[in-house]
Amino acid sequence: MRKTLRFLIGNEPVEIEGCDPTLTVLDWLRLERRMTGSKEGCAEGDCGACTVVVGRLDHGRLRYEAINACIRFLPTLDGCQLLTVEHLKGGDGSLHPVQQAMVECHGSQCGFCTPGFVMSLLALRLNEAEPSIARIEDALAGNLCRCTGYEPIIAAGRRMDAISPREADPFLKQCETTAAKLATLQDGKTLALEGQGRRFYAPATVSALAELIAAHPQAALVAGATDVGLWVTKGMKQLDPVVYLGRIEGLRGVSDEGDHLRFGAMATLVDVRNALADLSPQLDELMRRFGGEQVRNAGTIGGNIANGSPIGDLPPALIALKATLVLAKSADGGEIERRTLPLESFFLDYRKQDRRPGEFVEAVSVPKLPSDALFNVSKVSKRFDEDISAVCGAFRLRRDANGFITETRLAYGGMAGIPKRAKAAEAALIGRPWDEEAVAAAIAALPQDFTPLDDMRASARYRLTVAGNLLRRFLIETTEQPARTRVAGLLAEAAHG
Numbered sequence: 001m002r003k004t005l006r007f008l009i010g011n012e013p014v015e016i017e018g019c020d021p022t023l024t025v026l027d028w029l030r031l032e033r034r035m036t037g038s039k040e041g042c043a044e045g046d047c048g049a050c051t052v053v054v055g056r057l058d059h060g061r062l063r064y065e066a067i068n069a070c071i072r073f074l075p076t077l078d079g080c081q082l083l084t085v086e087h088l089k090g091g092d093g094s095l096h097p098v099q100q101a102m103v104e105c106h107g108s109q110c111g112f113c114t115p116g117f118v119m120s121l122l123a124l125r126l127n128e129a130e131p132s133i134a135r136i137e138d139a140l141a142g143n144l145c146r147c148t149g150y151e152p153i154i155a156a157g158r159r160m161d162a163i164s165p166r167e168a169d170p171f172l173k174q175c176e177t178t179a180a181k182l183a184t185l186q187d188g189k190t191l192a193l194e195g196q197g198r199r200f201y202a203p204a205t206v207s208a209l210a211e212l213i214a215a216h217p218q219a220a221l222v223a224g225a226t227d228v229g230l231w232v233t234k235g236m237k238q239l240d241p242v243v244y245l246g247r248i249e250g251l252r253g254v255s256d257e258g259d260h261l262r263f264g265a266m267a268t269l270v271d272v273r274n275a276l277a278d279l280s281p282q283l284d285e286l287m288r289r290f291g292g293e294q295v296r297n298a299g300t301i302g303g304n305i306a307n308g309s310p311i312g313d314l315p316p317a318l319i320a321l322k323a324t325l326v327l328a329k330s331a332d333g334g335e336i337e338r339r340t341l342p343l344e345s346f347f348l349d350y351r352k353q354d355r356r357p358g359e360f361v362e363a364v365s366v367p368k369l370p371s372d373a374l375f376n377v378s379k380v381s382k383r384f385d386e387d388i389s390a391v392c393g394a395f396r397l398r399r400d401a402n403g404f405i406t407e408t409r410l411a412y413g414g415m416a417g418i419p420k421r422a423k424a425a426e427a428a429l430i431g432r433p434w435d436e437e438a439v440a441a442a443i444a445a446l447p448q449d450f451t452p453l454d455d456m457r458a459s460a461r462y463r464l465t466v467a468g469n470l471l472r473r474f475l476i477e478t479t480e481q482p483a484r485t486r487v488a489g490l491l492a493e494a495a496h497g
């Protein structure tokens with residue numbers, strides 16, 4: 001085991017021996033390093049004022065990601081490079097092209113949000129050449145500004161590469177040197193830290209993870225910390241011990257296995273989006289509206305499933321796609337014992353999952369859709385961007401040669417204490433042609449499946465009405481071409497006059 005946390009801040013190596021396991025990157029920067037460029041607005045991943053960029057090795061290649069420093073724990077940076085707004089100024093005091101673009105486009109007024117926007121734009125520039133307006137909007141959806149308004153900031157996103165070509169960016173020019181430095185920090189040992197009387201472990205292999213969880217069955221497992229971070233910053237929880245899964249490369253992979261996609265539990269939501277987009281354009285839209293880019297860079301598929309939230313966005317979609325879950329744990333003789341179960345049976349009751357002592361989510365397997373399957377997913381939330389669903393519905397349906405429905409899955413989030421299939425509504429569809437009458441029969445059956453909650457996101461009546469309307473949208477979108485049923489589509493139409 002190694003007892004020292006090691007990472008780069010800018011190009012400077014940092015080594016830390018004792019560390020509070022849940023000290024946030026933002027608190028460390030502002031309170032310990034006195035680097036106050038990154039701001040704290042909400043401390044819950046919503047406003048983006050704390051955005052920093054993290055460079056990490058992904059199968060040997062350097063990958064830059066904008067993340068929220070307010071909910072990321074410092075020890076999870078082991079082996080990474082941390083870039084803050086303080087690292088942008090050139091040696092001669094000149095502004096970085098992203099900063100210069102913000103100046104030229106009048107992208108800042110009070111300036112509180114500005115470092116966050118600058119860092120989100122930096123990550124975009126490091127990853128993509130000539131981003132479209134849609135991609136700039138995407139990359140900035142996790143940043144809020146109360147005074148400037150977004151047009152000048154989006155204009156800065158379009159201007160930055162004209163000020164200086166992307167290839168000349170100092171961070172990209174140093175990419176190989178940085179990757180080499182980070183490679184020296186990957187030692188394959190478990191990191192074991194202690195601070196404030198609490199423990200933090202970051203294993204580097206699946207078997208080390210399994211052994212640690214067996215030894216500490218009550219440990220708080222941390223993946224992207226986009227949920228767990230809030231237990232600390234808002235719930236004031238003291239977690240001990242913490243076991244971080246992010247150093248295990250074997251849990252990060254996404255692979256095409258022919259008839260199905262396999263996602264390691266630590267696959268980020270960005271990678272999940274890219275892979276699922278090939279199955280259906282609506283999955284791309286669903287994932288584009290999952291948090292902001294910072295949340296999607298950090299958050300993982302395993303975390304979204306394992307947290308068992310009734311309003312998590314992926315579970316309904318994955319249940320409709322017939323996904324299965326691989327759970328793993330340590331077994332005798334240093335072996336790993338695995339079991340596979342349909343995703344829907346993992347969710348037992350509100351926040352209660354079928355996860356046995358010592359088990360962790362290792363992977364998710366998602367069958368590809370048969371060519372004759374109709375599929376559709378819809379998220380309804382109060383805000384279009386960066387908001388959790390009031391209701392999410394994912395539907396799949398197949399018909400025989402005569403057009404009668406033979407197989408269907410209607411999975412919902414936000415309708416019960418767990419993500420759940422509407423089995424009565426499914427039964428009402430079987431044997432019918434796919435038409436308005438079938439939809440009416442399924443809608444009439446929905447109250448047998450669900451007695452939704454009234455809460456701040458939506459009333460029970462609203463939820464039930466929306467659940468039915470989403471089914472009607474499924475019918476319209478699969479039978480009427482072209483269907484004008486999506487806000488994203490209407491916005492694109494408006495943009496093109």
Ligand SMILES: Cc1cc2nc3c(=O)[nH]c(=O)nc-3n(C[C@H](O)[C@H](O)[C@H](O)COP(=O)(O)OP(=O)(O)OC[C@H]3O[C@@H](n4cnc5c(N)ncnc54)[C@H](O)[C@@H]3O)c2cc1C
Pocket residue numbers: 044045046220221222223224225226227228229245265266289290291292295298299300301302303304305306307311312313314359360361362386387388389
């Ligand atoms: C601003 C903001 C916006 C958000 N928007 C959305 C949204 O639009 N839709 C949505 O669904 N969610 C949203 N979320 C919630 C969150 O981002 C997701 O649930 C995310 O997928 C959690 O993944 P994570 O890797 O960050 O999990 P973590 O926070 O690290 O962990 C979540 C839970 O899963 C457990 N866990 C993690 N990995 C494993 C594993 N491999 N095995 C066993 N247990 C594990 C942890 O112990 C914890 O209980 C949002 C969060 C924030 C802060």
Ligand code: FES
Pocket residue numbers: 039040041042043044045046047048049050051068069070071
């Ligand atoms: S302070 Fe608001 S997202 Fe971090």
Ligand code: FES
Pocket residue numbers: 107108109110111112113114144145146147148
């Ligand atoms: S410039 Fe004031 S909040 Fe954005």
